[in-house]
Amino acid sequence: MSNQLPMKPGFRFLFAASAMAIAAMAPGGALAQDASQDENVEQDEGGFGVIVVTAQRREENLNDVGIAVNAFSGEQIKELGLVNSTDIVKFSPGVFISSDTGGQNQKFTVRGVAQNDFLDAVESPIAIYVDNGYIAPQQGQVFGLFDLERVEVLKGPQGTLFGRNATGGLVHYVSNKPVIGETTGFVDALYGSHDNIRLEGAVSVPLGNVAAIRVSGLLDRHDPLIENEFVGADDLYDRDTKAARAHFLLDPGNGTSLRITASYSNATQSSGNYEAGAIVPVFDASGRWVDSVLASPTETRAGIGPGGVGVAVGAVSSRAPGSSFFGYRDENVGDFRTNTNYAVANANKYKSWGLQAEFETELSDDIVLKSITDYKGFTKVASLDVDASPVEVFTYMADASTDTLSQEINLSYDGGDLNLVGGLYYLYIDNDTLQGLPFASDGVLKGAFGLGPNDPGLDFTTEVGLVTNSYSIYGQLDYDLSPQIRFVLGSRVVREEKDFDFAQNTYLNLDESRIEADPFQLLGPVPQPPGTTPFSAKFADTLWLGKAQLEFRPDDGYLFYAGVNRGVKSGNVNGPLADGSQIQADQLIYDPEVLWSYEAGFKVEGFQGDLRANGSVYYYDYKDYQAFTFVNVSGFITNEQAKVVGAELELIATPFDGLTAVVSGAYSDSKIKDLQFAPGLTKDVESVFSPKYQASYLLRYDIPLSSGELGLQADGSYTGKRWSNLRNFQAHRLDDFFLQNFRVSWEDDSQTWLLSAFVTNVFDKRYNVERFDLGTLCGCTDESFGQPRWIGASVRYSF
Template sequence: MSEIIVTAQKRRESSQKVGIAITAVSGEQIKTMGVADSVDIARLSSNVSVSGSYAGQMSQFTIRGITQNDFNDHVESVIAVYIDDTYVASQQGQTFGLFDIDRVEALKGPQGTLFGRNATGGLVHYITRRPTDDFNGYADVSYGSYNDVRLEGALGGRIAQGVRGRLSGMFERFDGYIKNHYPEETFVPIALQPALHSSKLPGAGADLGGMKSNWALRGQLEFDLGPDTQLWMAGFGSHSVASTGPYQQVPTVAVLDAAGNHVNTLHASPTEVCQVIQVGACVHGGFSSYPGALRPRPGGDWFGYIDPDGSGPITSSDYTFDNANTMTTYGGSAKLTSSVGSVNVNLISDYKEFKKNFNLDLEAGPENQFAWHGIANTKAFTQELRVDGTSGPLKWVTGLYYLNIKTHAVHGIAALPDSAYPIPSWDQPRIANLKTESYSAFGQLDYQLTDTVNVIGGLRWTREKKRYDFEVLFVYPNDNGDPYGWDYSPAIDFPGFSQGLYANSRSETLWSWKGGINWQPNRDVLVYASVTQGAKAGSYNAGGPPLAASEIPYKPERLISYEVGLKSTLFGGKARFNAAGYYYDYHNYQAARWLGFSSLITNADATIYGGEAELAASLTHNLEASFNIGAQHNTVKDVLVGGVRRNVETTFTPKLTLSGTIRYTVPTLIAGGEVGIQASANYQSRVWHNLNNFDANSLAPYGLVNARIDWTSADKNWLVAFSVKNLTNNVYDNIGFDLSQVCGCNLQAQGKPRWFSVSVRRSF
């Protein structure tokens, strides 16, 4: 129940005094909740969920139905992620291990006025612990299920008079939790196995979902340049090597109309024999090694494969490796802060570089068919000058912002020489290069009209320039047996599979603004109302088969949010109750759909409305609890699906989210220390994983229960904890892709099973 200070309005304030829907989590809460990954914050907040790609190896936030479900690396998320006031430009960069964190602020609704970059639906801001004059640090060691080893630590303090430093880092590794029985068991009848045309590659057949190594390091220095001037500098780097993502296939059937449009996808029943259904008749799927119009095994995929336990922990997949996915991030930040009277000046510089090489089995089975590669390099530089101050009843902030992003990305289908039997194998790399420059000027005023009422007004002007080139190649695969190899030569001009160079540039002016009013009838209650506009620039598709030139660019999107809310502190600070309701009017929503071999973004209008509430209370001196609930409804209008325009719902957006935590501290000291017992749970309703809303493209609702018991020494220097996540060992899917016309299956990524861990932490 301690007060959490946030910087949602670029100044330090209690979260209860800010007229924005905020989920603020302190570093202490992160520690006691056992939060280890950046996206775990979603489970602590209402109307927040997680989407992703690459079989769950990449994740990103969905807030109040706002998401960007496109895996291409030149596409930025519509939910902005910041670390220490600096923007994370790459979708890859949104997934990282949490360590040495002071707090996390999740802001809901458009935040473009002050934060600017792609904060249309909201943002998540991670603030690390800063160096102090006092020598302090900690070391944390944990061991858990699947040989999960995690090390975390930090050390900092005064280096010299007016100079402070801090060094922190983490390391983690764990085994795959989906057991791969390939090649010993393919779960395909012996009579059908010759059609697989599988050949064991060196290193293939690894278990899925493991982390071979994941380390991160952060160093900070802070200098006092004068009584009111400080310079903070940070350098950081991280590198991870992970196994093939935790995903499996579900047999599905594509339904086509007479013109060949894909109009629905159905789950294949145990007796299903049709590869594809067109106007009620069985037709051949087109990419199968089995040439007939019927499935060789009822209820299986096109090759006869049936996963033995559905989404359970057993599979058979030939193109799986323990080093399939590598990610590297590094960079540096600097912040110069100076105060002159009541005026504060902040100058923030940041450079980040992201490198990625991801690989996965396209059909997630024992068939030697196609693989999917994704390679990207993103370089981002930002510069911000921000000035704020107070003059009587007026609080103000203004500034300038510059951003430069350069992305080179290659995504697409890859194959080994015999993969696509009986047709010749081929690769289809899609090469995209995007350079973005963005200039902004912004300002926001907060004026105290009376003792209880203040009004807020803000405006941001952005001029954005993009230069893009894109090419789809069709090549025969190499013969060197390299499972990760792209072979661009010789490229073949093959109609329907290759595309000549597309080049384009564009400039756009974007406006974000905010108007709001806060009423505080007493020190414990805040009622607020706001109208806010957020905007995200247009960009370009990078899909295949080749797109018409007119389909490659898409327009900027604009969201107008109407919101009312209540924040209250009750019973002398022993309880908090916050609630909000909102209505979103979305223009040219950048709606992403997965089409089987690629994604496509088109513009469509949408409406979203909903509400949320959270209650936190110290029920007794030793018992505290928190609960939250979120509900929403959305409609995306006139989306072209199967040749017909119809209304659909957004992806990865549960209509209902619930979560709660209860913690009891034993009143009697045990072994000279304090024992805490904690339980938490969260639930989300069904979500669509594809904007087409086909029958088989939804993921079932699920709930998770976590438990923890910990012991803290009297001097607070030692902490020993035993915890279990997913206590009931619930099997659940959190990401999906429709490949019904590629393998007669959908791909669905699984969350982690029951996970025990014990940890020991020493603070000093």
Template sequence: MVAPAAHADDAPDDENLMFEKVTVTAQKREQDSQDVGIAITALSGDQLEALGYTNAQDVAAFSPGVVSVQPNGEGSYSFAIRGVANNDLSTNVESPVAVYIDDVYISQMSATGFLLFDIDRAEVLRGPQGTLFGRNATGGLVSFTTVKPGKDFGGYGSVSYGQYNDMMLEAAVNIPINDWISARVSGAQHTSTGYITNREHPEEKLNNNDDYGLRFQLLMEPTDDISILLNARVGGQEIRTGFFEYKSAVNGGGLYTPGELNPFLGNYEDTDDDVWAGDYNTRGHNISDTEGYTATINWDVGNWTLTSITDYQKNFRDYIEDTDATPVRAYEYFQTNDAEQFSQELRAATEIGPIDFVTGLYYMDLSSSDSTGGIAPLMYTDPDNGIFEEDVMTDPTLANGDRTPSESSTKSASIFAQGEYKWKDFSFIGGLRYINEKRDFVSTRQDVHFDENATSGLDPRTSVIYTYSTFDPAEREFDMWAWRAQANYQPNDDVLYYLSYNRGVKSGGFSQPPYDPTSALLTSPENLTYEPEELDAYEVGVKWDAIPGYFRINSSVYYYDYGNYQAYTSFPGSLGSATINAQATNKGAEIEIQAAPIDGLSTQLGIGYADIKVTDVVGFEGMTLTSVNSPEWNVNGLVRYEFPVSSWGNLALQADAQYQSEHYFGLDVTPATTENGYIVGNVSATWLPADADWKFSLSVENVTNEEYLVQTFDLSDWIGMIEEYYGKPRWVRAKLSWEF
């Protein structure tokens, strides 16, 4: 192997934005992202601010092979990395793509929709990270690190305003208390009036914003060897969401039947092509509250650094939607979740000569009380009455909805170690993790009577009419192993080659019982369990600063071989859906190219390719399927040019875009579950005055007003329609930010 020549002396004096050194902790120690043999996309806080990135979707769009959507509005994010995704929105299911903030795992998908503010860096790690992280997500992870308290007084603020009365306020202040204690307070609030028109009540827009986040950090450094960081955070959201575009499919099978009236839903037909408008009889909502407390202690003892991370968090969610997306009150799906999570990580790390070594223990205790179901007077109407008589809403002896309350708990304990040995231009990495996980689950299926004015599954006036299935308390225990073996070759400071083999694991568990009382799943509770997923991931990659500071190429090729692949699917001829085990393979490649050909010009191109095949799926025997939210091609690009206008300051012009090829929202591929592919582009202009601590920007998101699907649910066999959820329309905003 011939190594490219080094060009260290040719690096520019003024570092280009794309080539800013980003320090990451992907291996539980600080390293330049270009020196880590993992496919990483990392952005510093300065880069996030300069590029105008304000949420997790922006970060994902910058990463090849990564897709991020909000399947139910602003309430949460769903990530897919290299085709590894999850479309089971049950509250007791953890995503195969882990989300961390300040080294703390966020288990609840409903808690991942937090506002991004006061961020020091964002990291997207592609591929299983089995040995060093507390939860063994098979797809990879997304990690955010916040700005820590410093010794100097200062801070920043920003305010933005845009279409739909969209306003974002953000601020942070650093407060030194004495020589060894400092504090930092930061917060953000996001409000808007919404962009979905309800023709039934046009005075109130839907899919609005009403979010806030607040964080307090206290850093104590009593000696040069000890640091104690206390972190307290709260956040909340109360928005009108859960609104879908109605598509008629009265003939079933996921086939559109435009222009055909739906007899079950009052002969309803959506007569226009406006994907951001509908006729909704109910005001859905997503109400969530989160709080968390973390204590991080680092202690240097000789050649060792000892670390303790103790965390406690609570998450509450109350969600309800107009499922049928019509003026008829047929079915209003709800989901409530009240979860508590405690975790403790202990690590010891050292560097002795050519060896870097880290070992540790991890424990997590997660408990959750959940309820899913629907307010459904039309479906529970007395057969002696007309189909649209709503006597069930006022007669407390009749059921008018269903509810499935459940209790679940997860206790996970693990021990891990990883070492890296350096020899000449080579380094060799070996890591191992043992996990013991216990999961408990109990659930009951009920017919209930909701008050006629009920707007939530938590309405206290709800009474149980009939209990017709109970999933008896069940406990499962899993013993799992994850490991890593890797070889790196770094002939000079500008290039790194790596070859790795990772075993990733994700524990088994329980599916929520289905809504269909005739489903075989209800009479066969064993069908509601699934086994641990195992992934053998093989990868070869290169990171090459071909011309340091001017031209960089990072590329990787991978092959995934799954055992007991966890797939969420519906069953033909039934309303039941569950997570089941199947087999799958995935082969793909990624390339990131960054270039700065002239002063002030920054360019980025990312291309991801994934070929995923899923087989041995119950109900689809003999068929080869593909994963959800996993386009074969994923391309992103960015061009930013900053240039002096006069002695008054600089102007930065930016354009970026993301392309996703055809992809699917369910294993059962039908027209209803298919997005044909799309391009979404954004543009911005930023004024940076000379010798000033403020800047002003104008931006347009989705500049072409592209109509693109981010989620569909095929209900054609149930109520003769398909739910479609579209991404945001064109959005213009202005932003003023300053430092002090």
């Protein structure tokens, strides 16, 4: 009998493809690449050549970095039609997004590492940077892409090189910098479906021979996508983004430079983009909520008990066929039509601004000192109709502000066989969040709180204040034991201090356009929701993380690596809504999570650089995984044990001049152990918004013409089934989907003019981006869908 473990289908496919790719490019064979081919690869047409990245805090060829990295150059971003920060998931195997507020807020998930808590005081396990500046609040992960040099996606625990430690990975957006001695720039205009207008532009102007400035901006808007049939309410699912960035660069040419950057963004959208489906909660013999199923058009049970017997949910014992508790039924969820009484244009506003100074000086030929000072501010006002129906039940509103300040000082040493990076990092975060459930004056549930028809409504408000001070010292060395073998060792120590205030209060709802927290409107005699005792605490963690890795380069163009990585993320706080959930004071603070990552991978090239293969396999072992469970209309994070196993593969081929083909795939199997999904009941579950299978392809053919070059491009991405809620009930399973896109472009010989036309989601696929289970609240589920088919054209002028 074989002692080998059975290999799952996803692993079999990726293992076989990897083995064939490596065998075809074995060192010493006819396909081996000589040292001179790097230059040829970087000159590949179509913008799909090798990219220089700074994933290890020094400039390196992407294929020579012993980390699982996906990178996109500015040329690729343009040719792929990526316009939003989260668009990169379509071409990054193992990377996906979770979402809330109807998809207006999105957070990256990487290899099953996810955090879908919508409290703004919570940091993501995936760190996001713009020009080395960390973005702390999760709302900051969504923004328009403009004037970018490249984007880097690093997978696995980070912290021995980059500013903020993160367990899941990081995404770094690097903008174009000023050009000294030359005036350059571009203007890009796009028009598309739903009156989509996108204007992007930049100009770099020299200031003498040692300085320059670069100013860039973005305007991106489209009309609502969801038609609302409720009289007097607005349509939903629009976008209006304005952003600007300005760089000043001083570079006297003696190895010393100073860059100062100012940025601003203002995004306005409608209230949450939801359609309402009907859902049925399932209860066991003890009355515990153990499952949820989507309601059929003939379903009349409020809830399902043992043996399929109908049971009451609260005061509701039955419903109209296929409807919510309040009688509303959407005949065709996903058709971009709704009937909701609370739908307000321009209701949701997301603003950010920042100021950054980056100073760099060469202390010697091989030692560089760098200082990065970064300030960012964020404000958010968001709202949505919780039941997404024409009935006035209640809404959700949030009002949050976050200020961050970070200071990083690092030294890097490049000694040939020995490379060192070390530094100090300080991060300050000050977050204030109000979020709650306003009941309007005409709400159907107002009488349950003893209020008469002429009384104002109520706001059940959660108030959270969190101040974080984080101090770190980190370092990493890369040492060449021989010309073929490199040893990597890194470590970091973090001291994290937090000051937390929490309260839940009930206020008079005198202004139904915002969440109330005015002490003069505080109500005493009105029944308060559970968990209203104010709570304050100061707590701290001292954490360490580390990395050890071996890299083997048997020949030019071949890299094999294997290592272990210990990632950490500090403990944090819960700020649940006042929805009746029973959460005790000792549950408001949860412990740090620790991730042990074991990973092996390869990056190889063959056919004189015309074929490249990158692959990795990994095993994650979590202790105290920070798991967010959504229950009722809120949720909370608990510490759980978890494991993730997976593999990724990417193949890039240029079989002949002008043709580029990219194929990638990912398999990820996550397991959170013994999650309590109902009182006294536990089960193993899978992580949220983490598809087990992902795949994508891209074909691009550039055809030289008598004048200019014609580009023909097709790309598609497959996303497997995934869960929207950690409880993994039947109704939480989102279907898989495939998206197909086409693009055609023409660029003149001088690369001055670029004309493009495109269609995305060619087959007009309807696919869920989120689903919130409100089975015991309204017998409904809030569902949001990705964009429908989109057609557009653009023109770009560069100078």
